[in-house]
Amino acid sequence: MPSLYGAVKSKTGELLQDSMEYCKGALQSVSRSFALTIPLVEENILGPIMVGYLEARILDTFEDDIGRREISLEERIEAMNMLMDILENPNAESTKEKIDILTGSADEMVQNPKYRDLVKNMKSVLAVHSSFDEATKECMVRWLKEMNFGMQKFLKQEVYSFDDLDEYCYYVAGTPSGFLTELIRKRSKDLSDKNSAILKENERDFGLFLQKVNIIRDFREDILDNEKIFWPGFLFEKYQVKPEKLLNDINEGKAMPILDYMLDNACKHIEPVKAYLNAIPDEYAGFRAGAAVNFAMGVATLDTMRSNRDVFFGDKPVKISHESRDNIISDPLGFVSN
Known part of the structure; x- marks a missing residue:
C-alpha cells in the first residue's frame, strides 16, 4: 500500500505531517467505504484525492447536516460560499478570519460529531491542500466550485x-x-x-x-x-x-x-x-x-x-x-x- 506521505511534495515539516495524519484519521472517520479504497490508489494522486474528498465532505456538511439548532437556508449558503472563498483566495487578508468563523460555527451548525470534528479541524485539510502544485489546486477548486453551484441550486429546487x-x-x-x-x-x-x-x-x-x-x-x-x-x-x-x-x-x-x-x-x-x-x-x-x-x-x-x-x-x-x-x-x- 502506498504511503500517504508520498503524495505531498518535499516540504513536509512537522506541521504538515501532523495535518496529513489528521486527514488520514478523518477519512477513516467520515467514510468507511472510501477510507477502504482511497489508500489503494497510486502515490502521485493519493493526496489530492484524499483532500478533495474531505473538502467535498465539508461543503456537503454545510449543505445538508441538520445542525444542533435550526439552520436557515441563508446560513447554509453563506457558509458554503465562505469555504469556496477560502479555497479560491488562500492568500487574501480575510482568509484567516473566515476560517476561524467556519471552524467556530461547527458546534451550532453540525450535529454529526464526526463531521463536526472535520469542520473544526479544516485548517489541517487546508494545510495539506496548500502543499500541492498550482495545477492540482486549480483543478480541485474548479470542480468544488461546480459542486457548490449545484448544491445551492437544489437547496432551492x-x-x-x-x-x-x-x-x-x-x-x-x-x-x-x-x-x-x-x-x-x-x-x-x-x-x-x-x-x-x-x-x-x-x-x-x-x-x-x-x-x-x-x-x-x-x-x-x-x-x-x-x-x-x-x-x-x-x-x-x-x-x-x-x-x-x-x-x-x-x-x-x-x-x-x-x-x-x-x-x-x-x-x-x-x-x-x-x-x-x-x-x-x-x-x-x-x-x-x-x-x-x-x-x-x-x-x-x-x-x-x-x-x-x-x-x-x-x-x-x-x-x-x-x-x-x-x-x-x-x-x-x-x-x-x-
Whole structure:
C-alpha cells in the first residue's frame, strides 16, 4: 500500500505531517467505504484525492447536516460560499478570519460529531491542500466550485423528474468523479486517445451510479432523520402517495413498484461504468481496483434491494452480506466481469 506521505511534495515539516495524519484519521472517520479504497490508489494522486474528498465532505456538511439548532437556508449558503472563498483566495487578508468563523460555527451548525470534528479541524485539510502544485489546486477548486453551484441550486429546487435526479447527482457525486478522471487523464503517460475519450464520456456515470445507490438505500433514513426527499416527485404523484406514507407497510403495494423505478434508473449506469473502469490505464491499476470495489459494492447493494421491503420497513438501511463484501474486496474486477 502506498504511503500517504508520498503524495505531498518535499516540504513536509512537522506541521504538515501532523495535518496529513489528521486527514488520514478523518477519512477513516467520515467514510468507511472510501477510507477502504482511497489508500489503494497510486502515490502521485493519493493526496489530492484524499483532500478533495474531505473538502467535498465539508461543503456537503454545510449543505445538508441538520445542525444542533435550526439552520436557515441563508446560513447554509453563506457558509458554503465562505469555504469556496477560502479555497479560491488562500492568500487574501480575510482568509484567516473566515476560517476561524467556519471552524467556530461547527458546534451550532453540525450535529454529526464526526463531521463536526472535520469542520473544526479544516485548517489541517487546508494545510495539506496548500502543499500541492498550482495545477492540482486549480483543478480541485474548479470542480468544488461546480459542486457548490449545484448544491445551492437544489437547496432551492426539489427533485421532480429523473432528469432532475441526474442533475442533482451530477453536482454532488459527478463532480468528484470528474476531478478524479481529470487527474488520471492529465497525469497518465500511457493513456491512449481512445481510452481518454471513454473516461471523459463516462466519468459522470460513475458518480451518478454511486450516488443513486445511496439515495435508494437511505430513503427511510433520509425521511426519518433529515426529512429530505431525493426520489423524483412524479413517482409519488403517479401512485398518489406521500413519501413518508411509504414507510407504513399498508402502502407496500405502492412502495415496491416505485422502488423498481428507482432501481431500473440506477442500473442504466452499469454498462457505462464498466467501460469507464476498463479504460483506466494499467499505470493506475490501484485507482482502478479501488473504483471497482466501490462499483461492485454498489451493484451488489442494488441486487440486495430488489424486491426487498426492508428498504421501506427495515430498522436499518439494507446492506450486502459480509460474504459478498469479502468476495468483492478480494477480487473486485472479477466481480465486475461477472
